[in-house]
Amino acid sequence: MRVHSSTGGHGPRVxxxxxxxxxxxxxxxxxxxxxxVGAGPAAARxxxxxxxxxxxxxxxxxxxxxLSSGTTWRMCWRYDSKAGLVxxxxxxxxxxxxxxxxVLNSARLAQIDVPYDDGSVEYDDLTxxxxxxxxxxxxxxxxxxxxxxxxxxxxxxxxxHPDVKGLCTTTRSRGHAYRMQGDTANKVFQAQGxxxxxxxxxxxxxxxxxxEWRFQDDGTxxxxxxxxxxxxxEDYDAxxxxxxxxxxxxxxxxxxxxxxxxxxLDFGLDGSSKTKVEQYDxxxxxxxxxxxxxxxxxxxxxxxxxxxxxxxxxRWWRVVSASGKNKDGHARSYEIVPxxxxxxxxxxxxxxxxxxxxxxxxxxxxxxxxxxxxxxxxSVDKWVNGQTLTxxxxxxxxxxxxxxxxxxxxxxPVHWQGFAIAPRDVTAMNPxxxxxxAWQNGHWRPRS
Numbered sequence: 382m383r384v385h386s387s388t389g390g391h392g393p394r395v396x397x398x399x400x401x402x403x404x405x406x407x408x409x410x411x412x413x414x415x416x417x418v419g420a421g422p423a424a425a426r427x428x429x430x431x432x433x434x435x436x437x438x439x440x441x442x443x444x445x446x447x448l449s450s451g452t453t454w455r456m457c458w459r460y461d462s463k464a465g466l467v468x469x470x471x472x473x474x475x476x477x478x479x480x481x482x483x484v485l486n487s488a489r490l491a492q493i494d495v496p497y498d499d500g501s502v503e504y505d506d507l508t509x510x511x512x513x514x515x516x517x518x519x520x521x522x523x524x525x526x527x528x529x530x531x532x533x534x535x536x537x538x539x540x541x542h543p544d545v546k547g548l549c550t551t552t553r554s555r556g557h558a559y560r561m562q563g564d565t566a567n568k569v570f571q572a573q574g575x576x577x578x579x580x581x582x583x584x585x586x587x588x589x590x591x592x593e594w595r596f597q598d599d600g601t602x603x604x605x606x607x608x609x610x611x612x613x614x615e616d617y618d619a620x621x622x623x624x625x626x627x628x629x630x631x632x633x634x635x636x637x638x639x640x641x642x643x644x645x646l647d648f649g650l651d652g653s654s655k656t657k658v659e660q661y662d663x664x665x666x667x668x669x670x671x672x673x674x675x676x677x678x679x680x681x682x683x684x685x686x687x688x689x690x691x692x693x694x695x696r697w698w699r700v701v702s703a704s705g706k707n708k709d710g711h712a713r714s715y716e717i718v719p720x721x722x723x724x725x726x727x728x729x730x731x732x733x734x735x736x737x738x739x740x741x742x743x744x745x746x747x748x749x750x751x752x753x754x755x756x757x758x759x760s761v762d763k764w765v766n767g768q769t770l771t772x773x774x775x776x777x778x779x780x781x782x783x784x785x786x787x788x789x790x791x792x793x794p795v796h797w798q799g800f801a802i803a804p805r806d807v808t809a810m811n812p813x814x815x816x817x818x819a820w821q822n823g824h825w826r827p828r829s
Contacts, residue, residue, distance in 0.1 A: 444456050446552065448552060451475065451813075452475045452476065453473075453474045453481070456468050458548065458579075464489045464513065464746070468489065471596075475599075476812065485647065485649060488604070490644060491644055492748050493590070494640075494725075497637075508750070518547060529547075531546050532546075547581050552578065577595070578594070578595055578596075580592060588608055588609075601803045603799065604802075605797050608793075609793050614633075617635055641725050643761070646776075651702045657703060658683075659681055660681070660688075660690070661698070662679070687736075687765040687768050690734060690736070698735065699805055700715050701713070709823075713807045714806060720801070730760040731778060734777070738774050743757065747761040781796065
């Protein structure tokens with residue numbers, strides 16, 4: 382019998398083809414501060430309101446970090462019974478800005494869909510297979526220089542021990558934030574970038590998913606899921622030409638499969654949910670006579686109704702503030718930066734890279750969505766039905782086709798998939814600009 386383990390370990394560590402919600406044997410610790418099962422103080426839906434000086438939640442559920450470069454990130458966290466970690470009321474305050482700039486009402490995973498190449502099985506890890514309940518304890522060495530917070534897991538498999546030391550918040554260096562040679566050879570402007578890292582690890586069968594959020598000091602947010610853990614030895618029976626041989630010879634074949642990871646972002650730029658969506662496409666034409674290079678022209682399309690979008694060369698999207706502007710008078714926005722992906726064509730909800738839908742409080746998961754009224758469609762593709770976008774929600778789909786290799790054992794190296802959102806005109810200059818260069822906004826000639 383095969384378990385859902387990916388050639389990477391999806392099935393439960395039991396010899397059953399159908400995964401069960403068995404406990405994963407977590408070591409538990411007492412909860413430092415009491416919290417109702419299923420939600421922390423930030424559980425209520427964020428309201429459109431001006432950005433506050435601090436995230437609107439109690440200290441136990443507040444993350445606030447001033448990075449050494451002067452940027453401060455603030456947010457609330459809670460733990461959902463299916464989505465796991467949810468971040469809310471996320472704001473960004475670089476040096477020189479008098480108050481925090483609200484970025485997101487909420488950000489969280491929205492599904493991990495895992496179909497097998499042989500068609501034998503497909504798993505919806507968030508809504509069907511106990512992703513949230515698989516939160517694991519983190520050792521101090523896994524959160525260097527940071528803090529590990531105890532989380533109360535709703536609907537815990539071990540109701541007598543629902544508390545898990547499972548949320549890491551720490552800071553990390555990411556290398557050069559910028560480097561620029563000055564007017565003379567002996568003058569170099571450079572800075573090393575700093576990130577706030579927030580992450581959890583959730584075990585689903587043989588897999589261990591690392592859900593990572595990186596908040597950079599330049600305002601960029603990176604969202605990644607890393608799959609690690611074990612290959613399931615009980616899955617070494619894919620002798621139908623779709624698997625890959627593992628170990629000596631060609632006896633053990635691990636079954637190939639896909640990981641389709643969805644994220645759900647609810648923007649609240651400058652404290653308002655009434656953001657706008659724009660799509661940009663550039664057309665490149667051959668070089669005209671007398672020209673040294675081809676020409677490119679970029680056009681903007683305002684997305685006023687719900688959209689299922691596909692990434693392609695010279696295309697990008699941004700979410701624009703309805704009211705906020707930077708010091709240059711330009712509308713603040715965040716650009717969506719897709720990561721590498723293998724789009725899975727087997728399901729209607731995985732056939733597009735991004736969906737923009739009108740906010741509906743019951744639409745929480747990209748597939749097999751529970752909680753809506755009877756007759757309401759169960760997947761994100763069906764929610765794109767022509768509604769006008771007054772409060773857009775962004776659903777990002779990033780796929781990975783996992784064909785195992787010998788190096789995947791043992792343990793399996795982390796394979797990452799994800800995307801980013803990058804500030805576009807949120808500040809008038811690079812938020813990390815050194816004071817000596819601050820005068821150069823809009824100027825390229827040396828000061829006379």
